[in-house]
Amino acid sequence: MHVLVTGGTGIIGSLTGRTLAGRGHRVRLLDVAPDPVALARNGGQTGDVEVVPGDVLSFGDVGAAARDVDVIVHLAYSLGEATNRRPYAATQLNVQGTATVLEAARLFGVQRVVLASSIAVYGADGAYAPAELPLTEDAAPYLAAGMPLYGAGKLYLEQLARVYRSTHDLLCVGIRPSPVYGPGGVRGVSGWLSGAIEGAATGRTVTVGRGDARMSLVHVEDVAEQLVRLVELDAAAFGDRHFFNTGGDATTMRELAALVREIVPEARFEVTSDGERDVAGLATQVSGRALGELIGYERRYDLASGLRAHIEATRPPA
Numbered sequence: 001m002h003v004l005v006t007g008g009t010g011i012i013g014s015l016t017g018r019t020l021a022g023r024g025h026r027v028r029l030l031d032v033a034p035d036p037v038a039l040a041r042n043g044g045q046t047g048d049v050e051v052v053p054g055d056v057l058s059f060g061d062v063g064a065a066a067r068d069v070d071v072i073v074h075l076a077y078s079l080g081e082a083t084n085r086r087p088y089a090a091t092q093l094n095v096q097g098t099a100t101v102l103e104a105a106r107l108f109g110v111q112r113v114v115l116a117s118s119i120a121v122y123g124a125d126g127a128y129a130p131a132e133l134p135l136t137e138d139a140a141p142y143l144a145a146g147m148p149l150y151g152a153g154k155l156y157l158e159q160l161a162r163v164y165r166s167t168h169d170l171l172c173v174g175i176r177p178s179p180v181y182g183p184g185g186v187r188g189v190s191g192w193l194s195g196a197i198e199g200a201a202t203g204r205t206v207t208v209g210r211g212d213a214r215m216s217l218v219h220v221e222d223v224a225e226q227l228v229r230l231v232e233l234d235a236a237a238f239g240d241r242h243f244f245n246t247g248g249d250a251t252t253m254r255e256l257a258a259l260v261r262e263i264v265p266e267a268r269f270e271v272t273s274d275g276e277r278d279v280a281g282l283a284t285q286v287s288g289r290a291l292g293e294l295i296g297y298e299r300r301y302d303l304a305s306g307l308r309a310h311i312e313a314t315r316p317p318a
């Protein structure tokens, strides 16, 4: 298949591109600011991976990139606190950018769009009855009071995907990842985690807050594999389902620091806490079972093995 990945040189996109190419697909990565470091980490631009500078807000850029592809993996989005700090720009990218990608897919006869939503659509665990935890796709997402625009945009993204599927018969499906860790996180929670994990593993003393806030984490390799399997899955297998939790391992930064120290005994953390219960209002107990059963893939990494892989991939040689 020929697959276009928007936001293609971010932490998830660059690894998704490499995984797709490794499975024999032709890959085009569209990114407004292609990141040479992320590309180099994931094999660079080879015959099967083409990098196209372009903006998902430009119909011309997206149309040119989508013209001859079978599937689009849409990842470009504004992450983290930048979303609330710059609401106009974030709305453009997260809402208009998604609409531009879906409209281009429709006009150019793309067969499928695989989108990244987020567990942010749930708000925090506390809004659900204990019997509903861990949250499955049956739990109703909602616009929680105080929900960052990041999550509100994901609710709209999911609804746009549903409408394009029902109105235009364009297969739109996707994942709701837990916060992602792995080599090269720059923005949002991934940037915060990479700063802490890679900083400590490379000998810096890392000062990190929100130490007792719970969070659900998933390794980037598992997310890339889940996306690739959604690209490849037989269309009939989805039925009327759209978005699936990736699942994740619940932890805190304090627990994560202890795990990092088991792998790198010389790692130094100063962990502080203001008593936060969660990170950015995100749910912490989510089930990835439905996705696992759909695509026939159980996450390869638990937190201990995922942190070890992350550290081994980023630690300078001794």
Ligand SMILES: NC(=O)c1ccc[n+]([C@@H]2O[C@H](COP(=O)([O-])OP(=O)(O)OC[C@H]3O[C@@H](n4cnc5c(N)ncnc54)[C@H](O)[C@@H]3O)[C@@H](O)[C@H]2O)c1
Pocket: 006, 007, 008, 009, 010, 011, 012, 013, 030, 031, 032, 033, 034, 035, 054, 055, 056, 057, 074, 075, 076, 077, 078, 079, 093, 097, 116, 117, 118, 119, 176, 177, 178, 179, 180, 181, 186, 187, 188, 189, 190
């Ligand atoms: N990382 C996480 O913890 C996490 C968790 C849940 C969902 N997600 C979702 O997964 C997707 C990918 O996230 P990521 O962590 O790889 O993000 P990232 O910030 O690492 O990558 C996003 C990429 O999009 C590009 N981009 C930004 N504006 C663009 C534009 N106008 N046109 C084209 N490209 C543009 C950026 O240059 C960047 O390379 C996002 O939709 C994000 O919301 C991420």
